[in-house]
Amino acid sequence: MDPIRNPYAPGAGQRPPELAGRDRELEQFEVTLERVAAGRPERSMVLSGLRGVGKTVLLNALRGQAVKRAWGTGKIEARPDQGLRVPVAQAVHAAVREVAHRHRDPDRVDEVAGVLKSFALQASLDDRRAASRAGARWTPPVDVPAARGRADSGDLELDLVELFSDVAGLAGDLGVGVAVFVDEMQDVAPAELAALCGACHEISQQGAPLVVVGAGLPHLPVALAGAKSYAERLFRYVSVDRLPREMADRAWRRPAAEEGVAFEQDALDELYRLTDGYPYFVQAYGKVTWDAALGSPITIADVREAAPDAEAELAVGFFGARFDRATPAERDYMTAMADLGAEHGDGAIATADVARHLGRKPQSLSPARDGLIKKGLVFSGERGSVAFTVPHFGQFLRSR
Secondary structure (H helix, E strand, O other): OOHHHOOOOOOOOOOOOOOOOOHHHHHHHHHHHHHHHOOOOOOEEEEEOOOOOOHHHHHHHHHHHHHHOOOEEEEEEOOOOOOOHHHHHHHHHHHHHHHHOOOOOHHHHHHHHHHHHHHHHOHHHHOHHHHHOOOOOOOOOOOOOOOOOOOOOOOHHHHHHHHHHHHHHHHHOOOOOEEEEEEOHHHOOHHHHHHHHHHHHHHHHHOOOEEEEEEEOOOHHHHHHHHOOOHHHHEEEEEOOOOOHHHHHHHHHHHHHHOOOOEOHHHHHHHHHHHOOOHHHHHHHHHHHHHHOOOOOEOHHHHHHHHHHHHHHHHHHHHHHHHHOOOHHHHHHHHHHHHHHHHHOOOOEEHHHHHHHHOOOHHHHHHHHHHHHHOOOEEOOOOOEEEEOOOOHHHHHHHO
16 A cells, blocks of 8 residues: 555654553543642652553653643653753753743743753752763853852752742743653662652642653662652552553554555454554554555455564664664573573563573673663563563564
8 A cells, every 4th residue: 555645653752643542641641730730739650661662652642731731841861871950951941931931020030040040050060070971061041140049059859849849930820830751761860860759759749830750661660669768659650551452453443544444353363463562563563564455454464464574674673773782791691581581471580590591690690681771671670580671572582
């Protein structure tokens, strides 16, 4: 069929034409926005799940809801080698811009802008090494002097509280709020994660109209709980998982129907068998199946003809690129995990079993395991175990 009309979108963070299976999360966030804007207590939200399940897509959809309600919004993507202060300052600057032009008191806007500049300037003083990193010297492009004695103490938690409080107050003057979205939240350094949790806790106690929405790998709730003991009560945790059969069918059928195309039932059966309902795979297999099909309805033969193309594309871009980032020792570690997964079912693998499989002492494998965790290839949901962050990764390694 016409590839130009192909409705499927297997891109990183790219919203599919049909955001199936996420209605509940979207409805919950609508309630959160309403309650916070009305001054009622509500928790911030954390999304967690494997790669390819649509966390970033959902995060962007939630941000879109806030934008529609005229909230100020900003988004950052955390990185292991970057401090939190500058990205937060940039995100908050974006949020302030979205509400400032509607505010009737320019002096009030300038006052908040000065606090933001003060917060950002503190980055190079927080860590002298940070001053040489890209972006560490960023300051808001506003023609106001930095405030003194506000958000400039050098204590990140205290400074975040003061910044968030002032920015939320500016939005509150307009009857709206501010939402800060943090992708790859598990990559925030533990001390800074604790500071962010502490600031969220204080802001929620103040009843200020500001929420933080985070997204990250499955061990993010554990990391937050380790940062602050009350984090388990601070956020509403949402596990983003693969789509149930009904929702996967919806993700294939509805976009196709808008183009006048239908699926035979056995074609949908085969697609679900191949993808297990993982959203990225749903889009990837849907796209190549559309291109291979000669017409409507799409048949199981079309799916089977297209499947090798999807597998080849995933092997290079989704799986292979990740495997190539690993060192030889890390590849050995992952291969051992895959071998053990074939015996016991892909999922969490005991680190002691990996060591036994490789004929090594567990301590000698710590550098490889830690390197894989830092690269986001595996995660440790509980002490003494590891699992792949990418669905079907064990299958991919075994197929090599």
